[in-house]
Amino acid sequence: MRIRGMRTRGLRVRGRPVRAVRGWRATVGVLLTGALLTGLTGCGPDVKAVTDLGAVGGQRVDGGTATMALPPAAAPNWIFPIAPAGYGATYNSSIQDLLYPRLVTPEPGKNGELTMDSPRNLAGKIRYGDGNRSVTVTLKRGYRWSDGKPVTARDVAFWFELVRANKKEWGSYTAKLMPDNIKRFQVLDSRRFRLRLDRAYNPVWFTSNQLNFMKPLPRHAWNPEDEGPKKAFARLSQHAKQLSKFDSDPLWKTVAGPWRVEKWSPSGRVSLVPNKRYGGPDKPHLDRVVFKPFTTAGSEFNVLRAGGVDYGYIPPSVMAQSRHFKKTGYRVDPWESWGITYLVPNLNHPVNGPLFRQRYLRRALQSLIDQKAIAKYVWHGAAKPTLGPVPSALMGRDATPYDPARARRLLASHGWRKDGGTLRCTRPGTGAGRCGKGVRDGQKLHLELLSQSGSTETSNTMQAIKSSFSRAGVALDIRQQPLNTVLGTTVPCKRKEPVCKQWQLGFFGTGGSWIFPADPSGERLFSTGAPSNMGNWSDPRTDELIKRTEYSDDPSALRDYARHLASEVPVLWTPNPAYQVSVIRNDLRGVQQNPTLTFAPQDWYYVKKRGKGGTAGQGGGAK
Amino acid sequence: MTAEALEGLTATPSLARRTLAVFTRNKLALTGAAVLVLLLGFCFLGPLVYDTDQVHTDIAQASLSPGTEGHPLGTTDLGYDMLGRLMHGGQTSLEVGLAAGLLATLFGTVYGAVAGYFGGWVDAVLMRITDAALAIPALFLLVVVAAIITPSKPVLILIIASVAWLSPARLIRGEALALRSRDYVHAMRLMGGGGGRAVFRHIVPNAIGTVIVNATFQIADAILYVAYLSFLGLSIPPPAADWGSMLSAGITYTQVGYWWLIFPPGLAIVLVVAAFNFIGDGLRDAFDVRLQRN
Numbered sequence: 076m077r078i079r080g081m082r083t084r085g086l087r088v089r090g091r092p093v094r095a096v097r098g099w100r101a102t103v104g105v106l107l108t109g110a111l112l113t114g115l116t117g118c119g120p121d122v123k124a125v126t127d128l129g130a131v132g133g134q135r136v137d138g139g140t141a142t143m144a145l146p147p148a149a150a151p152n153w154i155f156p157i158a159p160a161g162y163g164a165t166y167n168s169s170i171q172d173l174l175y176p177r178l179v180t181p182e183p184g185k186n187g188e189l190t191m192d193s194p195r196n197l198a199g200k201i202r203y204g205d206g207n208r209s210v211t212v213t214l215k216r217g218y219r220w221s222d223g224k225p226v227t228a229r230d231v232a233f234w235f236e237l238v239r240a241n242k243k244e245w246g247s248y249t250a251k252l253m254p255d256n257i258k259r260f261q262v263l264d265s266r267r268f269r270l271r272l273d274r275a276y277n278p279v280w281f282t283s284n285q286l287n288f289m290k291p292l293p294r295h296a297w298n299p300e301d302e303g304p305k306k307a308f309a310r311l312s313q314h315a316k317q318l319s320k321f322d323s324d325p326l327w328k329t330v331a332g333p334w335r336v337e338k339w340s341p342s343g344r345v346s347l348v349p350n351k352r353y354g355g356p357d358k359p360h361l362d363r364v365v366f367k368p369f370t371t372a373g374s375e376f377n378v379l380r381a382g383g384v385d386y387g388y389i390p391p392s393v394m395a396q397s398r399h400f401k402k403t404g405y406r407v408d409p410w411e412s413w414g415i416t417y418l419v420p421n422l423n424h425p426v427n428g429p430l431f432r433q434r435y436l437r438r439a440l441q442s443l444i445d446q447k448a449i450a451k452y453v454w455h456g457a458a459k460p461t462l463g464p465v466p467s468a469l470m471g472r473d474a475t476p477y478d479p480a481r482a483r484r485l486l487a488s489h490g491w492r493k494d495g496g497t498l499r500c501t502r503p504g505t506g507a508g509r510c511g512k513g514v515r516d517g518q519k520l521h522l523e524l525l526s527q528s529g530s531t532e533t534s535n536t537m538q539a540i541k542s543s544f545s546r547a548g549v550a551l552d553i554r555q556q557p558l559n560t561v562l563g564t565t566v567p568c569k570r571k572e573p574v575c576k577q578w579q580l581g582f583f584g585t586g587g588s589w590i591f592p593a594d595p596s597g598e599r600l601f602s603t604g605a606p607s608n609m610g611n612w613s614d615p616r617t618d619e620l621i622k623r624t625e626y627s628d629d630p631s632a633l634r635d636y637a638r639h640l641a642s643e644v645p646v647l648w649t650p651n652p653a654y655q656v657s658v659i660r661n662d663l664r665g666v667q668q669n670p671t672l673t674f675a676p677q678d679w680y681y682v683k684k685r686g687k688g689g690t691a692g693q694g695g696g697a698k
Numbered sequence: 699m700t701a702e703a704l705e706g707l708t709a710t711p712s713l714a715r716r717t718l719a720v721f722t723r724n725k726l727a728l729t730g731a732a733v734l735v736l737l738l739g740f741c742f743l744g745p746l747v748y749d750t751d752q753v754h755t756d757i758a759q760a761s762l763s764p765g766t767e768g769h770p771l772g773t774t775d776l777g778y779d780m781l782g783r784l785m786h787g788g789q790t791s792l793e794v795g796l797a798a799g800l801l802a803t804l805f806g807t808v809y810g811a812v813a814g815y816f817g818g819w820v821d822a823v824l825m826r827i828t829d830a831a832l833a834i835p836a837l838f839l840l841v842v843v844a845a846i847i848t849p850s851k852p853v854l855i856l857i858i859a860s861v862a863w864l865s866p867a868r869l870i871r872g873e874a875l876a877l878r879s880r881d882y883v884h885a886m887r888l889m890g891g892g893g894g895r896a897v898f899r900h901i902v903p904n905a906i907g908t909v910i911v912n913a914t915f916q917i918a919d920a921i922l923y924v925a926y927l928s929f930l931g932l933s934i935p936p937p938a939a940d941w942g943s944m945l946s947a948g949i950t951y952t953q954v955g956y957w958w959l960i961f962p963p964g965l966a967i968v969l970v971v972a973a974f975n976f977i978g979d980g981l982r983d984a985f986d987v988r989l990q991r992n
Contacts, residue, residue: 376953390950392775392950392951392953392954393953393954395761395954396953396954396955445757448757448758449757452757452758452760452777453757453760453775453776531775531947531950534936535755535757535775535776538755538776538936538937539755539757539776541936541937542753542754542755542937545753545754546754552935553935553936554848554935555935
């Protein structure tokens with residue numbers, strides 16, 4: 076599972092592991108129960124009728140149960156929407172959003188871009204004033220809590236008070252951003268509130284990357300005694316640690332979203348049923364949605380093949396077998412993420428840092444990475460080339476396409492000559508035709524890559540890159556380590572620090588190196604001294620362009636930033652893998668795979684099978 | 699002694715001849731030896747007649763099925779020729795397995811012989827170290843060490859030998875305990891011979907049958923250890939390959955039916971391990987004095 080807006084860390088947020096709540100007995104129990112029920116009811120897709128359906132169209136039939144497979148070893152374990160570090164994985168936040176919806180939700184637009192004006196937004200009008208120093212939000216009419224009380228601006232203020240008083244406990248907290256950048260929260264009336272900001276911000280950026288955190292919480296149910304925010308937060312957090320009571324604790328019964336919790340087992344199986352008092356336009360069509368945990372991808376795959384889940388996934392290596400699933404009534408659809416993937420060069424490495432600081436050399440190395448072929452043959456189509464510092468849907472063209480001849484020319488024209496199969500600098504110094512500042516006479520173009528282990532596709536990608544580098548005379552040693560080791564080593568550093576000697580190139584992008592929030596600005600990635608600027612990139616022009624994306628409402632700001640960094644190549648772009656290769660029952664429709672990795676089962680519905688009176692949904696409902 | 703009796707004694711074949719005679723009567727052992735020779739030839743002489751690029755990938759040629767022109771055994775998921783890779787990977791598996799097995803046997807033999815011959819506190823200390831090390835699961839140790847150190851051929855040999863020497867040490871210590879009370883050892887001591895001479899000139903040579911038999915099993919085990927570690931992703935970094943890592947890579951494609959990535963390396967591991975075990979069984983019989991008399 077990815078963490079939005081963060082360097083992906085598997086089940087980690089801000090450096091702490093998610094508390095995995097699972098036990099083999101429970102998991103086996105879940106699987107056996109599922110298998111037994113499947114066997115008893117004789118369900119599983121009616122293959123012929125479902126296969127005949129195709130992937131679109133069909134007559135909607137309300138009702139039924141849809142079962143979605145959770146990622147391997149992912150067990151939802153946090154229900155309180157203000158999650159501490161380590162509990163912010165997307166499977167937690169996505170389920171929380173179904174119970175406690177956000178003010179604004181990013182949705183994919185027609186051209187692959189993300190929009191923030193989804194009909195399911197709780198916020199109606201969002202008006203910026205005072206030179207973009209204040210923002211007034213009006214909540215939509217008709218939203219009620221499940222106990223009948225209306226959703227009000229005071230409920231949003233309750234979220235803000237809790238976050239402001241406990242920001243260090245909030246996993247999504249970044250200094251100087253939310254809630255630090257809000258000077259005052261004014262409740263204007265029951266549906267309107269105003270935020271006074273600490274300076275002028277780009278409204279698009281602020282709505283996408285700051286306002287999207289906000290959500291109303293039921294003040295009347297969660298803080299009836301009107302305790303102080305610190306005390307209230309401590310009490311709510313205490314309740315949130317009692318995983319076995321998520322489905323029975325009265326606290327979590329008051330929801331505003333389209334779903335409410337029916338069952339939440341400590342092993343991670345979560346079953347939601349519709350909230351009958353939900354006031355939004357996207358009311359659920361299904362009777363129930365079940366999120367099913369799996370300890371490994373292999374076990375999920377076996378259950379999927381047996382028809383035990385309606386919405387699962389397959390490893391990219393099995394893409395060649397997608398025909399099998401299509402024949403048995405499923406569609407295969409890679410779930411692309413709103414992210415980018417790259418190899419990070421350590422610009423402060425004492426030996427090879429001076430090499431990486433040469434723009435021509437970074438461009439030459441980039442020209443040796445055949446992203447299209449790697450995406451096609453290594454990822455079996457479940458990845459797309461990364462073209463720059465923003466998702467490729469927003470990039471027009473590849474500024475540094477695969478061109479080994481150009482790479483060789485670039486290197487040769489700067490004084491690199493082959494010696495024993497590896498290039499050596501023969502013209503040190505600065506100026507035209509020279510190796511560049513800091514590169515020693517006779518220095519070998521011999522690099523070391525620290526890459527995450529555990530993925531065949533990643534290992535093969537690195538081998539393909541090594542091979543391509545080797546043909547051009549660039550030696551590359553690959554050292555594979557578990558993800559946490561790579562993340563712990565590839566940190567921003569200064570040249571004389573011991574950790575800076577430990578890595579030259581780093582890769583931690585098996586699931587994408589970086590997943591953006593809605594607005595793909597680079598303040599946390601490429602600005603000087605940014606917390607996730609692992610390669611120590613520092614460029615005044617980049618900083619200036621990033622500030623523009625953050626503060627200015629000029630729509631060209633993001634484009635200029637993207638173009639500049641695409642040509643500067645601060646990191647080596649590599650194919651961005653799909654979040655997962657989804658396999659979805661043909662008669663389950665309305666599934667939109669949001670690139671920010673949230674899901675909206677309220678949009679899902681079954682369609683009538685062809686040539687039969689029944690519906691696929693009825694079959695699914697028996698599971 | 700009569701002349702007939704003397705004639706009978708002189709006609710008795712030498713120890714080596716008798717050993718060879720017993721060994722060659724064991725058909726499984728002979729089959730094992732033949733398979734081993736074939737595999738050694740395949741891995742080390744094969745590349746001389748079937749030359750392939752096992753360094754650079756060719757992803758456009760990935761996962762071609764056997765029988766494709768130029769690739770009789772198909773290609774891997776990175777486009778390496780499978781037959782060539784099998785030879786290339788076999789070299790690593792056999793080199794590491796043989797070296798680690800022999801190193802473990804050598805060290806274990808000396809260690810066990812010293813403990814057994816000297817006895818007393820030396821034996822107690824040395825054997826408690828062995829017991830303590832044996833109590834830790836070998837695979838666990840291997841995985842931990844291999845995860846800390848980037849494996850290369852010499853490193854892999856040392857890592858595997860470091861856990862494999864324990865078994866021969868205990869075995870030879872038992873032999874040494876029995877041998878040290880023999881008359882010829884006492885005689886050597888009376889003539890002024892030291893402990894080193896006793897161990898290296900008398901104890902070890904007289905336990906050589908046990909050592910050789912154990913060595914064959916150690917080599918087989920070491921080849922399996924290489925496969926275990928590679929299967930767990932702790933192999934020598936690519937483009938180097940060994941049968942274990944090839945098998946591990948092939949398993950990824952079980953569901954898509956790429957059998958040629960799984961069966962050849964799997965079969966090769968089974969064959970070489972079985973061959974060493976058969977040879978070991980044959981040698982054990984061959985060194986058995988009672989069988990030689992028969």
